[in-house]
Structures are given as structure tokens and as C-alpha cells.
Amino acid sequence: MTATLFSLDCPKCGDPISPTACNTGEMTPCGRCGTRYQALVFPAILRTFEMPAAGAGVIQAEESSCYYHSAKKAVTVCESCGVFLCALCDVSLNNQHLCPKCIEKGKAKGRMKHLENQRILYDDMALRLALYPVLLVITVYFTFMTAPAALFIAIRYWNAPGSIIGRSKFRMVLAILFATLQILGWIMLCVWFATH
Amino acid sequence: MARQPKEYVRLPGRGQKVVGVLSAGRTSLWLGNDHLLHVSDQWFTETYKRFYFRDIQAIMLRKTRAGKIINLVCGLVALLVFLFPLAGKLYWAWDAAGMIVGGCFGGFFLLIVVVNSLMGPTSSCKLKTAVQSEELPSLARLWRARKVLRILRARIDAEQGVLSQEEIASNREAILAAGALGAGNPLKAAGPPELMRHCDDRFHAAMLYILLFDGVLTIINIFIQNKLIDAISACVLLGGITCMTTALFKQQRSDLPSGLKNLTWATLAYTVAFMIVAIGYGVILALENPGKIGTQLSPFDHPVIMAMDLVSAICDFSIGGCGVYLLQKFRRESAAPDAQP
Structure with missing residues (x-):
């Protein structure tokens, strides 16, 4: 039976890969299915897991206790709110020691960029709303609704955080421009109908 | 005022995340200070996944046949689309417009082949x-x-x-001695790696014998045009x-040899x-010979039918x-280990 090294398998057939196939810089064929693959392995694969400490020791007299577990000894301080934390409550994030509550609050308020896993792109929404009805031609009549909506979104969410990868306000500007032009077009059409 | 440096640098490549057969958004990779950011963009929402450089254990790159x-598919479609107006020109005296339209469609698929090959x-x-x-x-x-892997x-x-x-070689023994990854890593302590499923090869066998039988039927069909043979051929095709x-x-994900798997795909x-x-x-023949079923036409009178029958028989047998x-x-091979004591 083949022993599992690093628990790395052939990405196609799932056969355990040989250590000689790692970090060679070349494609190696799988011994079973013949699929050519390249395996890059890093030292983290040798790291062993440490089970989280269950909150080191019961407190002795005159020792500080954890804010959340009064019977546990405090080992560090939350760098955000300053409460004492035991080993169980101490969360190391981005080289900071934080308590679970601060992390929760930070995530909810969008203060912790590193914890954000989703963002709504209002600039994309506004631009698509301003452009798509015109580009699809047959939906051009809907622009009397979509243009004001695009303009509203662009202005209302001008300061809302955009993409995390850092995009300019170009889409917002373009959306405002197109939406304004469409609204002006409708106004001119109404005026023309009224005068003729 | 000095401009603030960008937090993320874009890495080459943009792909489609596919769930089933549907696209679940475009994806891209961005390089951060201490992590790799995987951005998945669907409609108006961006979803992020961070892979910290200190946590990445391995990266596996595999060459695929996609x-x-x-x-192959686009080439075949291009060939058919090119052949159709050509047949139209030969059999129904199509004018130049038909040829141009067919040529444009064929050209589009050919362009896909060229671009795909160049990439x-x-x-x-x-x-x-x-x-x-x-x-x-x-x-x-x-x-x-x-x-991208060089950068990463x-x-x-x-x-x-x-x-x-x-280091990999020297660490291997230590890791295996410590009970592989199970000793330190609770996530890997579940047991031995999942073994590949043994394949029930009866359907492969049936398909292959049907192919051989179809080859025999095709050879018979060259010499004898019979409705019974046509009916049997249709049943064989459906069964196949x-x-x-x-x-x-x-x-x-079975233990079937890759040669046999590829052969099934080739079939x-x-x-x-x-x-x-x-x-x-068949459509061209039906238009040419109204009232006659394609298979009632003798291959000896129609060289294309003869060629198709011969190619079909050769493919079936091979x-x-x-x-x-x-x-x-x-x-x-599957039976061999069982025979050993």
C-alpha cells in the first residue's frame, strides 16, 4: 500500500503523489492515470496543528482572570477594547491580539478589511443600469425608469466602500453621465410632444 | 502629495467559476502584502477569499485536455458548416449568398480554433x-x-x-513515523486516504461488444439492404x-485504466x-431521392455511403x-491479487 506523504493526491485520479514529484519545476506524469502535473510544496505542509489551549490553568490568588471566563487565568489583553483574555479567548489576527467580540463588531461595521469576504459593487450596479437598457436596444423604453434609478444609486452610494481591490470612481462618473443624458433625452422628448 | 501605493496588484489571468454547467461569476487573483486574494465577481457582488502566504501548503498545476x-468540437462544427453550403452549391445550386453565409459561420468556429490554439x-x-x-x-x-506560480x-x-x-525526503520518514499527518493534524486524523472505487465494467463490456456487433451489421448492410437489418441496427445504436x-x-473516479476511460470518450x-x-x-439523399429511405440505397451506387459504411466498420472494429x-x-489484473495467498 502506498503511504500518504503530505496527503497530496493526483488532482485527477486521487492517487497519492510521490515525494520525488514535488518541487521539481517540471510536469510529472501520474503513475496511475498519466495526467501531467506540477506539484509545488511549501514548508507549511510540515507544520503540525496545535489544538487551542483550553484556557490555561485556574487562577490563583491575586492573578488576573479572563474577562469572559472568570475562572481562567488571563494571558493577554485585547488590543482593541483592553479586556483581559485567557488563551482560549485570545484571537491572533493580523499581528494583533483581539477578543471575539471586537472581531465580531469590527466585521459587522466593516472596520476589519481583512475579515470582509463580500462587497456590493454599487458603481457596477449604477453603470449597468444606465447602459444595458440602451445597449439591448429593445429595452430602450425602460430608460425612463432605469436612468433615474442609476442616478439615484450613483449619488446615494458615492461614498460607499467600493471594491476591496481599489477601483476609481470612473464607473460612478460614467453612470451619472449616461443617466443624466438619458433623463435629458426624455425631458426633451416630453417637451417636443408638448409643443407639437 | 504622494500617491498611496495600491494594496493589491493584479496577477495575470481571468477565469469563469463554473458550478455544474453554469457560470458562477468571473474570477481573478490579486497579490496582497501577505496574502493572495481570490476575487469572484458575480453581478454586483464581489466575493473574496484570502490565502495567506504563511498558510499555503501546496499548489498543484495540471495540464488538461479542455x-x-x-x-475538436469547434473544428468539427466548422467543417460541417463549411461542407453544408458546398453541398448546397453542388446539389441545390445555391447562389453565392448561401456560400458567404455558410463561410462566415464556418469562419467563426475556425477563428475559435485558431485563437484557442494560439492561447x-x-x-x-x-x-x-x-x-x-x-x-x-x-x-x-x-x-x-x-x-503566476513563479511570482507566488x-x-x-x-x-x-x-x-x-x-528536506522532503528527510522529513518523509519522520512524518510517516509520527503516523503521517494524523498525529499533529486533527483534520487529517480521520483515517487512510480514500481509495478509488472499483468500477463495475459490465457496461463497458456491453458497449464494446455492441460496437463489434455493429461493425458486423455494417458489413452485412453493404451487401444486403434489408428493413430487418435496419431495425436491428437502430436497436443496436440505442443500446450502444x-x-x-x-x-x-x-x-x-474509478480504478478503470485511463486507456479504457479514454476509449469510452473516443466512442x-x-x-x-x-x-x-x-x-x-441522409437529409441530402432524402432531398435527392424523394420516396426512398437512405438505407435502401445501395452503397455500390453511392460512393459516399460506401465510404461512410467502411469508415464506420473500421472504427467499430478498431x-x-x-x-x-x-x-x-x-x-x-484485478483478479490477480486475489489469486495470491
Whole structure:
């Protein structure tokens, strides 16, 4: 039976890969299915897991206790709110020691960029709303609704955080421009109908 | 005022995240200070996944055949689309407009083949950490994946250090002695790795024997045009397609040799291609010979039918013969360990 090294398998057939196939810089064929693959392995694969400490020791007299577990000894301080934390409550994030509550609050308020896993792109929404009805031609009549909506979104969410990868306000500007032009077009059409 | 440096730098490549057969958004990779950011963009929402350089355990790059399949399918479609107006010109005296329209459609598919070929071989890339294994769809081309991996490797090596082959070899014994990864890693302590499923090869066998039988029927059909043979051929075709489809499902993640798996896929490609050609030519024949069924026409009077019958018989015998040989070999090998004490 083949022993599992690093628990790395052939990405196609799932056969355990040989250590000689790692970090060679070349494609190696799988011994079973013949699929050519390249395996890059890093030292983290040798790291062993440490089970989280269950909150080191019961407190002795005159020792500080954890804010959340009064019977546990405090080992560090939350760098955000300053409460004492035991080993169980101490969360190391981005080289900071934080308590679970601060992390929760930070995530909810969008203060912790590193914890954000989703963002709504209002600039994309506004631009698509301003452009798509015109580009699809047959939906051009809907622009009397979509243009004001695009303009509203662009202005209302001008300061809302955009993409995390850092995009300019170009889409917002373009959306405002197109939406304004469409609204002006409708106004001119109404005026023309009224005068003729 | 000095401009603030960008937090993320874009890495080459953009891909489609696919769930089932539907696209679940575009994806891209961005390089951060201490992590790799995987951005998945669907409609108005961006979803982020961070892979910290210190946590990345391995990256697996695999060469895939998706590019070749796209070329094969688009090439076939282009050929058919080119042939159709040509047949129109020969048999129904189509004018130049028909030829131009056909040529444009064919050209479009040919362009896909050319662009796909120029973009190079396709690949699939997976990134592994201690708790997850993530597909990176933006690295779907081999040259691009290699370029990105060079950048990533430099960053990961700077964070974690370099793991040489000697270290891998020397650590191997220690890791295995400590009970593989089970001792330290609770996530891996569940047990031995999942073994590949043993394939029930009866459907493969049925498909291959049906192919051989179809070859015999095709040879008979060259000399004798009979409605009974036509009916048997139709039943054989239906049975073959059923067995082939089931075999394709059964062989996934099974211990069946790759040769036999590929042969099943080749059977599918051959069946689809042959059906398209046969139906296309059948329509032309039906228009040319109203009131006569295509199969009632003697191959000796129609060289195209003769060529199609011969090609079909050769394919049936070669695929069926090779398949039966591989299947017998696989069965012998599967039975061999049981015979040993």
C-alpha cells in the first residue's frame, strides 16, 4: 500500500503523489492515470496543528482572570477594547491580539478589511443600469425608469466602500453621465410632444 | 502629495467559476502584502477569499485536455458548416449568398480554433492549505499559470522559506513515523486516504461488444439492404448509446485504466461525429431521392455511403477490438491479487 506523504493526491485520479514529484519545476506524469502535473510544496505542509489551549490553568490568588471566563487565568489583553483574555479567548489576527467580540463588531461595521469576504459593487450596479437598457436596444423604453434609478444609486452610494481591490470612481462618473443624458433625452422628448 | 501605493496588484489571468454547467461569476487573483486574494465577481457582488502566504501548503498545476476538446468540437462544427453550403452549391445550386453565409459561420468556429490554439494548452490549478483546497479558475492556461506560480513561489518562499527535495525526503520518514499527518493534524486524523472505487465494467463490456456487433451489421448492410437489418441496427445504436452513457458515469473516479476511460470518450466522440455526418448526408439523399429511405440505397451506387459504411466498420472494429483487449487485461489484473495467498 502506498503511504500518504503530505496527503497530496493526483488532482485527477486521487492517487497519492510521490515525494520525488514535488518541487521539481517540471510536469510529472501520474503513475496511475498519466495526467501531467506540477506539484509545488511549501514548508507549511510540515507544520503540525496545535489544538487551542483550553484556557490555561485556574487562577490563583491575586492573578488576573479572563474577562469572559472568570475562572481562567488571563494571558493577554485585547488590543482593541483592553479586556483581559485567557488563551482560549485570545484571537491572533493580523499581528494583533483581539477578543471575539471586537472581531465580531469590527466585521459587522466593516472596520476589519481583512475579515470582509463580500462587497456590493454599487458603481457596477449604477453603470449597468444606465447602459444595458440602451445597449439591448429593445429595452430602450425602460430608460425612463432605469436612468433615474442609476442616478439615484450613483449619488446615494458615492461614498460607499467600493471594491476591496481599489477601483476609481470612473464607473460612478460614467453612470451619472449616461443617466443624466438619458433623463435629458426624455425631458426633451416630453417637451417636443408638448409643443407639437 | 504622494500617491498611496495600491494594496493589491493584479496577477495575470481571468477565469469563469463554473458550478455544474453554469457560470458562477468571473474570477481573478490579486497579490496582497501577505496574502493572495481570490476575487469572484458575480453581478454586483464581489466575493473574496484570502490565502495567506504563511498558510499555503501546496499548489498543484495540471495540464488538461479542455483546449483540445474545444478545438475538436469547434473544428468539427466548422467543417460541417463549411461542407453544408458546398453541398448546397453542388446539389441545390445555391447562389453565392448561401456560400458567404455558410463561410462566415464556418469562419467563426475556425477563428475559435485558431485563437484557442494560439492561447496554448489548458490547465487546472489548485491551491491547498491545511483546511481547504481551492480551484483557481483564472489560471486556465498553462503558460499563464506558470507565470503566476513563479511570482507566488517567490512570495511564499520569502514568507516560509524554501523546502528542498532533500528536506522532503528527510522529513518523509519522520512524518510517516509520527503516523503521517494524523498525529499533529486533527483534520487529517480521520483515517487512510480514500481509495478509488472499483468500477463495475459490465457496461463497458456491453458497449464494446455492441460496437463489434455493429461493425458486423455494417458489413452485412453493404451487401444486403434489408428493413430487418435496419431495425436491428437502430436497436443496436440505442443500446450502444445507453451503455456508453452509463459507462461514462460509472468510470468517474474509478480504478478503470485511463486507456479504457479514454476509449469510452473516443466512442462518444465517434458516435456524435458519425451521427452528425450520417444525418446531414441522409437529409441530402432524402432531398435527392424523394420516396426512398437512405438505407435502401445501395452503397455500390453511392460512393459516399460506401465510404461512410467502411469508415464506420473500421472504427467499430478498431475501438471495439482495442477495448475488449484492454478490458480483458484489466479484468486479469484485478483478479490477480486475489489469486495470491
